Amino acid sequence: MADRYAGLIHRIRDSDIFHSFIHSPTALISSCLLVVILLTSFLCEFVAPHDPFTPASLSLMDAFTPPFWAEDGSMVFLFGTDGQGRDLLSAILYGTRISLIVGFSAILFSVIFGVSLGLTAGYFGGRYETVIMRLADVQLTIPSILMALLVDGVVRGIISRELHDEVAIYVLIFAIGISEWPQFARVARGATLVEKNKDYISAARIIGLPNRLIMFKHILPNILRPILVIGTIGLALAILAESTLSFLGVGVPPTTPSLGTLIRLGNDFLFSGEWWISFFPSFFLVILAFSINLLGDWMRDTLNPKIN
Amino acid sequence: MDFLEITNLNISYPTRRLLVAAVQDVSFSVRKGEILGLVGESGSGKSTIGRAILGLLDEPGKIEGGTIQLENHDLADPATEISSFRGKRIGLIFQDPQTSLNPVMTIGEQLIETIQTHLQLDANEARKRAVALLDDVGIINADARFNDYPHQFSGGMRQRVVIALALCADPDILIADEPTTALDVSIQSQILALLQKLKADRNLAVILITHDMAVISEVADRVVVLKDGRIVEMGAPAAVLGTPSQTYTKSLVSSVPPTDRRIDRFPIMGAEQNHAADHNLKILNRWQLQKNTGASLVRVEALSKSFSGEGFMRIGTNEPVHAVRNVSFEIREGESFGLVGESGSGKSTIAKMIVRLIEPTSGAIFFEQDDITTLDGPALLAFRRKIQMVFQDPYSSLNGRMKIKNIIAEPILHHNARLERADIDHYVDDLLAAVDLPASSKERYPHEFSGGQRQRISIARALATQPKLLVCDEPTSALDVSIQAQILNLLKDLQEKLGLTILFISHDLPVVRQMCDRIAVLKDGAVCEIAAAEQLFASPEHSYSQHLLNSMPKFQP
Numbered sequence A: 001m002a003d004r005y006a007g008l009i010h011r012i013r014d015s016d017i018f019h020s021f022i023h024s025p026t027a028l029i030s031s032c033l034l035v036v037i038l039l040t041s042f043l044c045e046f047v048a049p050h051d052p053f054t055p056a057s058l059s060l061m062d063a064f065t066p067p068f069w070a071e072d073g074s075m076v077f078l079f080g081t082d083g084q085g086r087d088l089l090s091a092i093l094y095g096t097r098i099s100l101i102v103g104f105s106a107i108l109f110s111v112i113f114g115v116s117l118g119l120t121a122g123y124f125g126g127r128y129e130t131v132i133m134r135l136a137d138v139q140l141t142i143p144s145i146l147m148a149l150l151v152d153g154v155v156r157g158i159i160s161r162e163l164h165d166e167v168a169i170y171v172l173i174f175a176i177g178i179s180e181w182p183q184f185a186r187v188a189r190g191a192t193l194v195e196k197n198k199d200y201i202s203a204a205r206i207i208g209l210p211n212r213l214i215m216f217k218h219i220l221p222n223i224l225r226p227i228l229v230i231g232t233i234g235l236a237l238a239i240l241a242e243s244t245l246s247f248l249g250v251g252v253p254p255t256t257p258s259l260g261t262l263i264r265l266g267n268d269f270l271f272s273g274e275w276w277i278s279f280f281p282s283f284f285l286v287i288l289a290f291s292i293n294l295l296g297d298w299m300r301d302t303l304n305p306k307i308n
Numbered sequence B: 001m002d003f004l005e006i007t008n009l010n011i012s013y014p015t016r017r018l019l020v021a022a023v024q025d026v027s028f029s030v031r032k033g034e035i036l037g038l039v040g041e042s043g044s045g046k047s048t049i050g051r052a053i054l055g056l057l058d059e060p061g062k063i064e065g066g067t068i069q070l071e072n073h074d075l076a077d078p079a080t081e082i083s084s085f086r087g088k089r090i091g092l093i094f095q096d097p098q099t100s101l102n103p104v105m106t107i108g109e110q111l112i113e114t115i116q117t118h119l120q121l122d123a124n125e126a127r128k129r130a131v132a133l134l135d136d137v138g139i140i141n142a143d144a145r146f147n148d149y150p151h152q153f154s155g156g157m158r159q160r161v162v163i164a165l166a167l168c169a170d171p172d173i174l175i176a177d178e179p180t181t182a183l184d185v186s187i188q189s190q191i192l193a194l195l196q197k198l199k200a201d202r203n204l205a206v207i208l209i210t211h212d213m214a215v216i217s218e219v220a221d222r223v224v225v226l227k228d229g230r231i232v233e234m235g236a237p238a239a240v241l242g243t244p245s246q247t248y249t250k251s252l253v254s255s256v257p258p259t260d261r262r263i264d265r266f267p268i269m270g271a272e273q274n275h276a277a278d279h280n281l282k283i284l285n286r287w288q289l290q291k292n293t294g295a296s297l298v299r300v301e302a303l304s305k306s307f308s309g310e311g312f313m314r315i316g317t318n319e320p321v322h323a324v325r326n327v328s329f330e331i332r333e334g335e336s337f338g339l340v341g342e343s344g345s346g347k348s349t350i351a352k353m354i355v356r357l358i359e360p361t362s363g364a365i366f367f368e369q370d371d372i373t374t375l376d377g378p379a380l381l382a383f384r385r386k387i388q389m390v391f392q393d394p395y396s397s398l399n400g401r402m403k404i405k406n407i408i409a410e411p412i413l414h415h416n417a418r419l420e421r422a423d424i425d426h427y428v429d430d431l432l433a434a435v436d437l438p439a440s441s442k443e444r445y446p447h448e449f450s451g452g453q454r455q456r457i458s459i460a461r462a463l464a465t466q467p468k469l470l471v472c473d474e475p476t477s478a479l480d481v482s483i484q485a486q487i488l489n490l491l492k493d494l495q496e497k498l499g500l501t502i503l504f505i506s507h508d509l510p511v512v513r514q515m516c517d518r519i520a521v522l523k524d525g526a527v528c529e530i531a532a533a534e535q536l537f538a539s540p541e542h543s544y545s546q547h548l549l550n551s552m553p554k555f556q557p
Helices: A002-014 A016-022 A025-042 A088-124 A126-140 A144-158 A161-196 A199-207 A211-248 A259-267 A276-303 B046-053 B107-118 B123-136 B155-167 B185-202 B213-219 B237-242 B247-255 B282-286 B347-354 B377-386 B404-415 B421-434 B439-443 B451-463 B481-498 B509-515 B533-538 B543-551
Strands: B004-014 B019-030 B034-040 B062-070 B090-093 B173-177 B205-210 B222-227 B230-235 B296-307 B321-332 B336-340 B362-367 B387-390 B469-473 B501-506 B518-523 B526-532
Touching: A002 A016, A016 A025, A016 A276, A025 A088, A025 A276, A088 A126, A088 A161, A088 A211, A088 A259, A088 A276, A126 A161, A144 A161, A144 A211, A161 A211, A199 A211, A199 B387, A199 B404, A199 B451, A211 A259, A211 A276, A259 A276, B004 B046, B019 B034, B019 B046, B019 B062, B019 B205, B019 B230, B034 B046, B034 B185, B034 B213, B046 B062, B046 B173, B046 B205, B090 B155, B107 B123, B107 B155, B123 B155, B155 B185, B173 B185, B185 B205, B185 B213, B185 B543, B205 B213, B213 B237, B222 B237, B222 B247, B230 B237, B230 B247, B237 B247, B247 B481, B282 B421, B282 B481, B296 B347, B296 B501, B321 B336, B321 B347, B321 B501, B321 B526, B336 B347, B336 B509, B347 B469, B347 B501, B377 B387, B387 B451, B404 B421, B404 B439, B404 B451, B421 B439, B421 B451, B451 B481, B469 B481, B481 B509, B501 B509, B509 B533, B518 B533, B518 B543, B526 B533, B526 B543
Parallel strands: B034 B205, B034 B222, B090 B173, B173 B205, B336 B501, B336 B518, B387 B469, B469 B501
Antiparallel strands: B004 B019, B004 B062, B222 B230, B296 B321, B296 B362, B518 B526
């Protein structure tokens, strides 16, 4: 067992991708940032200096404390507090976790949905392909945020308000996921068209393998690279979409705020001088999206020189 | 002093892992009015030398030492402006005429542009010169075709245009890098004749880079044999290829399929003598050997296939392309049946219909009495088991994400679901042994193997279901000649031991002659002639077969 892992580690260390990774400052910096963000937000119960969501621990006396370097700032609240005396840094860490969960789940949903449709469309061709790809074209003419708003609105219309707060996060994942699938379907279809004409697919068909096995065992592993690349860039877009929706007030409920919700809450105080309440969540969002995008760019250059 | 003299040329490609010495201590010279052949297998550095003369080395290659003396200029010296020689003194002809012309410019525009870049001529004079050049390279009615686009020319005509482009500024030396490799044999012989004529008419020095020994022996005045970046031997073709003094040249020459007779096996020099016939073939234990009766195994009747451009939501229908027209033949048990033809003759389409990758438009294919075009369900699976295929391109015929053992085990598992894991492992080992690959190969991935080794893996995979018929679609055309000889030997051995019937598809007549018992000659999707191999090569009946045999380059050192 140990030998197997040693062999694997050696293969990774010897690979061109690893070499390119450790020689690319962009990739190194962005992945370091991401690791820090991921660790702090997923371990926020242990890392965060305060528990921002237990009303008992909040004190209105602490409300509107500015960041620590300002005149009235305190080292207890590094980035200051909001109107209810919540520690902003802690709220941001908890909020980042929500944003990441929603973003990851949404993009996972899009990838699975889009790749299944694109792969089957490319493989089977004909009328099925035409219908799927025209549907994707139609959806691409609708801005994805509008699509997500539409889905969210329809769901709100169907279910009751109390129930909605409970399922809000799933609705959001579905709304964002469904708005992003066409690009995955397109890339998967294009890559499938290239792969399915290669001889190893002919060989699999001559062996008599069923289509399901050919698609998922032979074609899928060979088209994963471009999908991984656009999936990474799509992750940043999904996180931004989540924040936009939450900022507009149709995202996650304020009881479990995401970065977007925090920005919206802080937005009300921008003109009264409490700039930090929306600035720090925004700044975090920028760093998060930026480092994911940089990593995605590096992946695109390294893994797939053809897609630009 | 000769016109172009290369002395002690060293070229290397530094990569992350190691320094690849592509060319080492190469010295030769070319005179005006001679064709110098640079011949070698892949990786021998022949193209690198050609590119270095033009200063067109790919990154990160660089000239480490030596000189390339053209009259009194050293082209290897970084201080020399090579771009002032390129096109003007040195012309270049690439391999693929499909990509070396700009598809959105007429050939006239491309010629005039090149002429005006190098010579001070006004538009009228340039046009006159361009037409004269097209005339010289054998474009009929050059004046009328002046404003045609590249796609309106056939492959051979396009290569003539490329040659005209190379001649625009009256160069003294022409570098032709595999100029006929992408062309059919009948066109190849025309282009080679043209090169010889131009050499004589214009007193050109020509460097002909090729892997094809027959081409070299036909047209070169002198030949340089390269291996791993070093010169092995050089001299007149008759001497070097006829009575080679070096082991490498000897083995290279003996690997070339002879055109005038059939040999039993290709003699292979050096260590790799252990072939499948020597050790006992363990996969035989799993084979249900039956006496080959010579009865018909495959019978193709009035087979036709046309491709049409119809589609859902597409306006209008295109004229259908008839790829295969009314083809009939039969393949007898235990024989090697050859399908020969130039590109577009429909030979691969027929193979795809026989293995049921595509459906025929009309006609029937009988395999052991069953019409396979109507099979489905378990009957289709049973048929698939008996017929397997080896493909042309060893780089795309294996799934790069699977280990070799899984690639070979896949057909076994699919057709024998009840086999034990340990038994499958043994079977995979036996199959690898049958194709002369070490058992350690099974834990590795396809990219760790060379083209020839991958082709062996392909053969092992094809044998895994114990087929009766093996369809080989140009199995060696992507391989070097010495590797080709090994693969062909392997196929012959396996056929003999396992009683396989082989359908062998190729454009390469000498190879077909060595491999096949009976041959069908195809042209534009129709059969011209079906004859026993010896009879076809001795006295072809159909005029097209005669034409093909005449234009086939003959390797006669």
